[in-house]
Amino acid sequence: MTEVLASGDHFIAPQLFVDALRAAAPGAELTFRTQTTPWPHTPFGPVGNVKEASGTEEELLEALGDAEIALVQMAPFTDRVIREAPNLKLIAVARGGPVNVDVEAATRAGIPVTFTPGRNAAAAAEFALGLMLAAMRRIPASDAELKKGTWRGDYYAIENAGIELDGTTVGLVGYGAIGGIVARVLRAFGSHVLVHDPYADPARAAADGVELTSLEDLLRRSAVVSLHARVTPETRHMLNADNLKLLPRGAVLVNSARGELMDYGPLPDMLRSGHLGALALDVYDVEPPPADWPLHGAPNVITTPHLAGATRQTADRAAAVTAAQAAAHLRGERPEFVVNPQVFDAEGTAGQGRSS
Known part of the structure; x- marks a missing residue:
């Protein structure tokens, strides 16, 4: 059984992530934790050492628990969060760029970070x-x-x-x-x-x-x-x-x-x-x-108040692409859209930066 965090907000709801991953990985045994950050009702901003994030490190750590996979929109995956989540093996971000993730910290930990190019x-x-x-x-x-x-x-x-x-x-x-x-x-x-x-x-x-x-x-x-x-x-x-x-x-x-x-x-x-x-x-x-x-x-x-990407199709597309990255991980494959490919070894295996 693989534990997954679906961290959404009031644009991409957590359930959208859940449904998308169940569709992308129909045979996988999954259990879900969920979190809803306050964006866009509360503007995003810097949190810890990342920018354009929503919610707090404490809220995210509580939501993560022992999750291996995180499907995320705006939650702040800071250096602290990554250090304090030892079971984490994949951060799949539903954005064109994972600016709410400390990619260097994730790379040090051997965690692939994926993104969703062209979602909007x-x-x-x-x-x-x-x-x-x-x-x-x-x-x-x-x-x-x-x-x-x-x-x-x-x-x-x-x-x-x-x-x-x-x-x-x-x-x-x-x-x-x-x-x-x-x-x-x-x-x-x-x-x-x-x-x-x-x-x-x-x-x-x-x-x-x-x-x-x-x-x-x-x-x-x-x-x-x-x-x-x-x-x-x-x-x-x-x-x-x-x-x-x-x-x-x-x-x-x-x-x-x-x-x-x-x-x-x-x-x-x-x-x-x-x-x-x-x-x-x-x-x-x-x-x-x-x-x-x-x-x-x-x-x-x-x-206009930063609305260019605000369509229902964007939310659906982002969740589907993010789920596809997680589904590849669940199959033991390398996801398609990885921002830090150096975490993979010659055989395409990730997560070597810290013990399983």
Whole structure:
């Protein structure tokens, strides 16, 4: 009998993990422990030495008990938790990146950590496109004004009119699963798509009909720029005061990826001057942004509370992929999506860092 912790929240419920693993491993003898962390009703944040986590170390350790496998969404697998859970053999995370896990500590303990690449790719791509269109055509602003009794017919004046995606150059920073979907939809709209991603496959880009280029060239040529990169030491503040000024006057900027990709400091002045025509954000340098956040008072800003991945299909997909990783472990196989493959020996066996 294998004991499993299903640690969910109010997006991916623990029972979703339980049902997914029973379906993925129908013959396995399993017993489940469950935990529900408070996210998203309570924002995630740093816990111990990990970030973007929900709940406490004490709550997680109590929930874990002697579990061998953890199916987890936001719970904080810190160095302390990993040290104090000697029976743990697999941490399967239902997120695109296991930022709530101390991967180095797990690696020292010989514990594979799995993740779910592309779990919210469709949802995030659709949301980015929605933000793009909303910003380009002033949809939220005109809706709010009309509800207040103001008919903004002057949006038809040429100096206020929006722009179309058809025939417009759109720059995508990042060309992974999400960026690829956005690019294909933009091509269907008739946009010319520029991509900056040092790791992009030129053959894939050619097949998708997009043009690979440098970040500086992309910023100079794009009427619309949308971010789809991960945060690394190289990408943190990759858009900043030095290169944002390269944007054409009136450009639209969309960030539904990660707040740390941008330096938000220059943006209020760029919006007030008209150099930046509109800004659409789903992510922030501080989440949630404070009441005195400078962009709250800037013109032509659309803000949403980190909702790009919030679809029911994302939850179902994440649970299914996470369960598939655990099912592979139960069969004695190496899971497909492992962030620390060095824990496996030549025969593909993991868990050698500490005794069984």
